[in-house]
Amino acid sequence: xxxxxxIRDLSLSFGSVSVLKDxxxxxxxxxxxxxxxxSGCGKSTLLNCIAGLLEPTxxxxxxxxxxxxxxxxxDRGIGMVFxxxxxxxQMTVEKNLSFGLKVAGMAKAEIDKxxxxxxxxxxxxxxxxxxxxxxxxxxxxxxxxxxxxxxxVDVFLFDEPLSNLDAKLRSELRVEIKRLHQSLKNxxxxxxxxxxxxxTLADRIAIMKSGxxxxxxxxxxxxxMPRNMFVAGFIGSPSMNFLHGxxxxxxxxxxxxxxxxxxxxxxxxxxEALQPGRKVVLGVRPxxxxxxxxxxxxxxxxxxxxxxxxxADNLLWLKHAGHSMSVRVGGARRFAPGTAVRLSFDMGxxxxxxxxxxxxx
Amino acid sequence: xxxxxxxxxxxxxxxxKPRRALSRRNIVLYxxxxxxxxxxxxxxxxxxxxxxxxMPEIRLGNIFSPPVEITFExxxxxxxxxxxxxxxxGLSRGFWxxxxxxxxxxxxxxLVASVNGYALANWRxxxxxxxxxxxxxxxxxxxxxxxxxxxxxxxxMGIYGTLTGLVIVHTIFGMPILTLLFRNYFASLPxxxxxxxxxxxxxxxxxxxxxxxxxxxxxxxxxxxxxxxGIWNDFLFGVVFTRPDTYPMTVxxxxxxxxxxxxxxxxxxxxxxxxxxxxxxIVYFVSGxxxxxxxxxxxxxx
Numbered sequence: 335x336x337x338x339x340x341i342r343d344l345s346l347s348f349g350s351v352s353v354l355k356d357x358x359x360x361x362x363x364x365x366x367x368x369x370x371x372x373s374g375c376g377k378s379t380l381l382n383c384i385a386g387l388l389e390p391t392x393x394x395x396x397x398x399x400x401x402x403x404x405x406x407x408x409d410r411g412i413g414m415v416f417x418x419x420x421x422x423x424q425m426t427v428e429k430n431l432s433f434g435l436k437v438a439g440m441a442k443a444e445i446d447k448x449x450x451x452x453x454x455x456x457x458x459x460x461x462x463x464x465x466x467x468x469x470x471x472x473x474x475x476x477x478x479x480x481x482x483x484x485x486x487v488d489v490f491l492f493d494e495p496l497s498n499l500d501a502k503l504r505s506e507l508r509v510e511i512k513r514l515h516q517s518l519k520n521x522x523x524x525x526x527x528x529x530x531x532x533x534t535l536a537d538r539i540a541i542m543k544s545g546x547x548x549x550x551x552x553x554x555x556x557x558x559m560p561r562n563m564f565v566a567g568f569i570g571s572p573s574m575n576f577l578h579g580x581x582x583x584x585x586x587x588x589x590x591x592x593x594x595x596x597x598x599x600x601x602x603x604x605x606e607a608l609q610p611g612r613k614v615v616l617g618v619r620p621x622x623x624x625x626x627x628x629x630x631x632x633x634x635x636x637x638x639x640x641x642x643x644x645x646a647d648n649l650l651w652l653k654h655a656g657h658s659m660s661v662r663v664g665g666a667r668r669f670a671p672g673t674a675v676r677l678s679f680d681m682g683x684x685x686x687x688x689x690x691x692x693x694x695x
Numbered sequence: 696x697x698x699x700x701x702x703x704x705x706x707x708x709x710x711x712k713p714r715r716a717l718s719r720r721n722i723v724l725y726x727x728x729x730x731x732x733x734x735x736x737x738x739x740x741x742x743x744x745x746x747x748x749x750m751p752e753i754r755l756g757n758i759f760s761p762p763v764e765i766t767f768e769x770x771x772x773x774x775x776x777x778x779x780x781x782x783x784x785g786l787s788r789g790f791w792x793x794x795x796x797x798x799x800x801x802x803x804x805x806l807v808a809s810v811n812g813y814a815l816a817n818w819r820x821x822x823x824x825x826x827x828x829x830x831x832x833x834x835x836x837x838x839x840x841x842x843x844x845x846x847x848x849x850x851x852m853g854i855y856g857t858l859t860g861l862v863i864v865h866t867i868f869g870m871p872i873l874t875l876l877f878r879n880y881f882a883s884l885p886x887x888x889x890x891x892x893x894x895x896x897x898x899x900x901x902x903x904x905x906x907x908x909x910x911x912x913x914x915x916x917x918x919x920x921x922x923x924x925g926i927w928n929d930f931l932f933g934v935v936f937t938r939p940d941t942y943p944m945t946v947x948x949x950x951x952x953x954x955x956x957x958x959x960x961x962x963x964x965x966x967x968x969x970x971x972x973x974x975x976x977i978v979y980f981v982s983g984x985x986x987x988x989x990x991x992x993x994x995x996x997x
Contacts, residue, residue: 382890385890385894386893387890387893387894406893406896407893407894407896408893408894408895408896412894413894414890414891414894416887416890416891417887418885418887419887420885420887420888420890420891421891422888422891422892422905422906423910424909424910433892433895433897433905434894434895434896434897437895437896437897437901438896481891481895485895493887
């Protein structure tokens with residue numbers, strides 16, 4: 335497969351502060367890649383490096399197999415959409431869209447054609463004569479996307495484009511960006527700290543932490559088979575339950591023991607041997623915890639502490655053997671606080687981490 | 696719970712809380728403002744009435760009383776015939792000298808300083824910090840220290856005593872504070888606008904002229920007010936770097952008011968002072984409105 339964007343050993347430091355460290359990343363043609371991480375992890379810095387707005391300290395950037403490391407932003411074949419929209423306030427929507435083309439010295443007829451096409455795709459035709467100050471947030475972001483669209487580029491860069499919008503508009507535009515990607519089939523690199531955006535939009539997600547990619551995989555793998563505890567804890571809301579314990583042997587088979595309570599590890603596909611005595615952390619997502627109301631023996635009995643009904647489902651906070659843990663059950667199943675339930679885990683979907691390295695076992 | 700249907704004008708609190716116009720808070724507030732306003736306006740009042748009186752009326756000594764007989768002769772004399780040293784053509788000569796000094800100095804200094812500030816704020820070139828620091832230190836060096844060296848430099852260039860020389864001096868001395876002003880303003884504009892323009896392929900001058908400049912009218916107005924009033928009111932450079940026929944208005948005013956020969960013509964002095972102060976005064980009145988206009992509105996979220 336031809337790579338649309340390739341990043342080789344990219345590093346960037348501001349003075350003594352190292353933001354990106356020997357980062358390597360290959361993005362396929364037409365792929366939607368999301369860079370996900372909390373603020374300060376270097377994801378926007380990486381995007382700015384790809385755009386050519388920041389000079390890397392070391393490494394190379396290839397776009398369509400062309401080394402663009404030293405090239406100006408305009409020559410890289412990229413369009414960029416910013417969080418604050420960054421529309422030119424004194425120009426009308428039409429002038430905002432055509433500014434880059436005019437600077438490039440394109441013929442008027444071609445400019446008009448491209449602006450009209452972008453306006454049609456984004457349904458901003460009626461707004462062309464208005465100034466940005468007369469637009470709503472959602473409309474402004476559409477225009478900002480249009481400004482990238484008219485440039486007819488190979489790669490779209492999005493820098494948290496939806497973070498300034500309210501929740502309803504955000505989910506609307508999210509769908510629209512996905513539709514845009516499906517119809518245009520351009521390569522898109524999308525920076526966000528919102529895991530829902532990442533999971534819904536991405537072909538692949540790169541989760542970053544302090545300038546290093548922690549895991550690069552499709553959303554399903556990221557969600558169900560996180561490579562380490564950082565990824566496991568970052569993705570999912572409410573976040574994964576972590577139980578500290580160790581491996582024990584029960585009846586010739588490995589089991590997980592915490593605070594004197596055993597849970598069989600049958601069904602867990604471990605990548606390496608589970609030696610008894612190894613200190614581990616068991617990670618279970620709230621929806622993979624099973625609760626039953628029929629009586630349980632002392633060890634696996636938990637009590638419902640708080641119930642948070644959310645309509646479609648119901649979030650329970652349980653107390654068990656000194657741990658607090660969250661459980662997601664169907665919206666129809668109601669539990670009064672204080673109810674005793676039997677606790678078990680869906681081990682096939684759980685994750686086991688080494689307590690020392692925090693890596694997945 | 697009382698019955699919700701109550702009289703609107705009754706004792707029950709309903710709607711906006713009524714406020715008394717003559718509360719103690721209002722009296723203190725408006726009283727203080729009034730006293731402060733009077734304190735600043737009184738000298739102006741005295742100047743205006745005095746300039747409209749004839750000399751016999753002034754000799755009566757009632758400086759606060761309005762003129763019995765209004766005369767504009769002191770104004771005419773101050774403008775056209777008052778003697779300043781050798782010339783006896785009033786302030787008109789100095790007025791036009793001042794115009795020819797202020798206009799180019801203001802335009803050149805603002806133009807150069809705005810480009811400086813833009814480059815310092817947006818194009819972080821190598822050595823920008825050092826350059827900026829040197830410029831700012833320049834703002835703190837007392838003018839008096841530099842007068843003699845500058846006189847020599849201008850003399851060597853052959854423009855000592857000319858208006859060109861004074862324009863250059865004003866332009867240079869306006870640079871530190873204006874550059875600081877523009878740099879801080881451009882730095883406060885959203886950085887993403889600059890990035891978007893670079894992605895769109897605009898270069899140094901295109902971004903300056905087509906993106907930054909149209910968004911920066913408020914700061915240009917501020918810089919213009921600063922420069923026009925500063926240069927118009929300047930006395931020190933004017934007296935040092937010009938000759939009698941190129942004296943700016945302020946120097947001429949000084950020569951009229953401080954002349955030791957003959958009677959003190961208070962009415963002419965007052966009229967001359969008001970004439971000299973008219974330009975900065977008009978600038979304040981006219982530009983005050985431009986000040987408040989939010990031009991960058993809608994650039995970013997909001």
